[in-house]
Amino acid sequence: MLDNGLVPASEETTSGVVDLDLSDIKPGLTISIATDGGASGCGGKIWPAGELLVKYILFKEQQIRSVLSASGTRPLVLELGSGTGISGLAVGKLGCADVWITDQAQMVDLMHQNIVLNNLEDIVHAKELNWGEPLPNEIVKRPPAIVLAADCVYLEPAFPLLEKTLEDLAALNEECLILMAYKKRRKADAKYFKLARKHFILEEISDFPEYEQYKKDSVRLYRFHLKKRSGTLKTE
Template identity: 30%
Template sequence: MALVPYDGNYLPVFSKLHKSSAEFHFADHNVRLTQDWNQLGVAAVVWDAAVVMCMYLELGQVELTGKVAIELGAGTGLVGIVAALLGAKKVTITDREPALGFLAANVKENIPPDQLGAVEVSELTWGQGLERYPTGGFDIVLGADIVYLEDTFPSLLQTMEHLSSESSVVLLACKIRYERDTNFLSMLKQHFTVHEVHYDKERDIHIYKAVKLPARRDL
């Protein structure tokens, strides 16, 4: 979501993020993603939350076959790409406009030609232009490491509410770094039932499943 270029003077622990590509094996496919930290910053590298989300999706705990999915703040597009490879009928992979060309190139590189028609790369700034997306039109809403900028929390929540219905599943993979992260979960629980469904201890990544609460009907 945040397209923030970073200086080249980084700690060695982050060196993998500065590599020009990252490779994975998911859904019986070798997935090779271009990374571009210098130009697009945090939006253009693969973070652990995305990897853990893909591992969770491979476990089959959430049915993807035949489903309509959307990824928010996709960055390199890893999660959306893997969702498509695992059988989602339609996947919309979104981020802000400056990242779209980069994102589309990763999709083209990793989605088989006969499946490309089922994957769409689309501009989405949270809370803006939501009328371009069908209300409650997605079975699965995916987000990996998108809970980190407090100023975006209201618009992110608004976007999740717009995209999901009471039968949709929202999956969020994230670290709980600061008090603001738990504050977002509290905000989320005002509109969704929320359960932690997976924890990767090695990477300190939590996955939360959220389902929209029924609309209030005043008597």
């Protein structure tokens, strides 16, 4: 578990509700996000990596639906380090899966507030999930078809905890689609990706219109492919 004392404080910003207009990708779609001005730490605001992941999910809606339909009846999508829950809410708006948006305990109320703001109480659920701890039985019994993470690489002591959780999730379902959006901020971040490449092959995803603009701002999107147990696959 990542101790609350290891959660970096966020620079205070104005709290309130932000309406994210995504009608240029999916006509008529708006996601309403309550932010808390940094009161709960770095999770209570909208970050560029989260915006990128949302736009990718919507732009690739048919591929997302295909992955979910292949996993059987009423699949599950799990977002890690959700903060406001913006990425999971985007999937919830598609209405094709149950969604868990997860974070540490202090974020659950804000996540639930955003579920209510978007009228997604029957589809999206806010849950506490601490990286590095054993996965909840509900997840073990119902492995996610898709795992999302945005701006989760920010604090070095959390790197092995995040990696363990991703490994545990991938072990439940080797076909799981794992998408991670990330903004490069410091050299130490490379240590996480070195750790991740021990068990995953990382594929940069760039096949949608706005990606190059995000890339100029040091924001990247990766798909994590679990390496074969034989060890025949190599890292990039």
